Amino acid sequence: MLHLPLAQGVLDRAAHLRVDESALEELMLAGIYYQFRDQRWVTTKGTLTQFSYSEIQTLADAGELYFLGLESGQIGHFLFNAPILQDQFDPEELLSLRDIAAQLSFLQIGIAVHGQALALWHNSHRFCSRCGLETFPIQSGSIRSCSQDHQHHPRTDPAIIVLIRDRDDRIMLGHQATWPERRFSAFAGFVEPGESFESAVLREVAEESGIQVRELRYLGSQPWPFPASVMVAYEVIADNPEDARADGLEITEVKWWTRAQLKSESDSGELILPPKISVARAMIDRWFSEKSDESLGGEDQWRN
Numbered sequence: 303m304l305h306l307p308l309a310q311g312v313l314d315r316a317a318h319l320r321v322d323e324s325a326l327e328e329l330m331l332a333g334i335y336y337q338f339r340d341q342r343w344v345t346t347k348g349t350l351t352q353f354s355y356s357e358i359q360t361l362a363d364a365g366e367l368y369f370l371g372l373e374s375g376q377i378g379h380f381l382f383n384a385p386i387l388q389d390q391f392d393p394e395e396l397l398s399l400r401d402i403a404a405q406l407s408f409l410q411i412g413i414a415v416h417g418q419a420l421a422l423w424h425n426s427h428r429f430c431s432r433c434g435l436e437t438f439p440i441q442s443g444s445i446r447s448c449s450q451d452h453q454h455h456p457r458t459d460p461a462i463i464v465l466i467r468d469r470d471d472r473i474m475l476g477h478q479a480t481w482p483e484r485r486f487s488a489f490a491g492f493v494e495p496g497e498s499f500e501s502a503v504l505r506e507v508a509e510e511s512g513i514q515v516r517e518l519r520y521l522g523s524q525p526w527p528f529p530a531s532v533m534v535a536y537e538v539i540a541d542n543p544e545d546a547r548a549d550g551l552e553i554t555e556v557k558w559w560t561r562a563q564l565k566s567e568s569d570s571g572e573l574i575l576p577p578k579i580s581v582a583r584a585m586i587d588r589w590f591s592e593k594s595d596e597s598l599g600g601e602d603q604w605r606n
């Protein structure tokens with residue numbers, strides 16, 4: 303299985319406490335709080351800033367509070383989700399998850415991916431899709447409801463991501479029209495309604511690169527809250543590597559790499575690899591290290 307940086311969260315979600323008001327009240331008094339503001343986190347030296355109950359109490363009217371989980375069976379962790387008020391923070395205090403993910407502990411990684419996915423869902427579900435009335439959080443922020451008791455649960459959009467290999471032990475990566483030049487990565491796409499992960503892999507690879515694959519191998523999954531995905535990783539073997547071609551729409555170029563080519567082009571900057579927190583990078587690194595003692599360098603030069 304892959305080691306996936308954003309999948310290492312360790313906080314116990316303690317879902318039974320979401321409806322236990324007296325237990326939650328007690329946890330809140332001694333709880334640890336984090337602030338998510340629009341698309342960004344309030345941070346200190348590149349990690350999530352921790353606030354106390356009394357600090358959050360003075361802000362509570364301006365936002366919503368969600369229970370994220372329990373540490374060591376006794377410390378409650380909570381998220382305060384609110385818009386940014388003018389001049390409230392120094393710009394360097396407000397950072398995106400992409401900026402800070404590499405520095406976070408496993409505890410904070412779990413808090414950040416859970417909190418961000420949850421907050422972004424709340425922010426875009428302010429009105430009931432059944433009756434149009436305003437919605438509000440219930441059960442500690444794990445659900446939203448309108449006054450007619452239409453309940454809405456947070457959604458996660460599954461997407462598959464595929465590393466395509468061939469019999470000569472090369473990998474194929476693609477370049478997307480919307481990416482910076484020289485950026486190549488694995489193939490990915492959303493799972494469509496009524497589709498299995500495996501069917502989505504076969505369809506995406508055929509659509510975007512024109513090749514037929516077999517020997518699907520599941521490699522792991524990680525949350526990708528930008529805004530609401532979980533990436534499900536597979537490795538496949540191409541039957542017809544010589545037929546690879548970009549679809550010309552989403553993908554403008556596809557290319558096969560040996561380890562030596564990938565290393566040399568990435569070292570020279572001709573090729574920009576995906577960021578280290580991504581599933582794509584973990585899959586490329588894993589393939590590379592199967593037959594090499596070296597590692598692939600390169601900084602995370604790609605933010606979006």
Ligand SMILES: [Zn+2]
Pocket residue numbers: 430431432433434435448449450451452
């Ligand atoms: Zn409703």
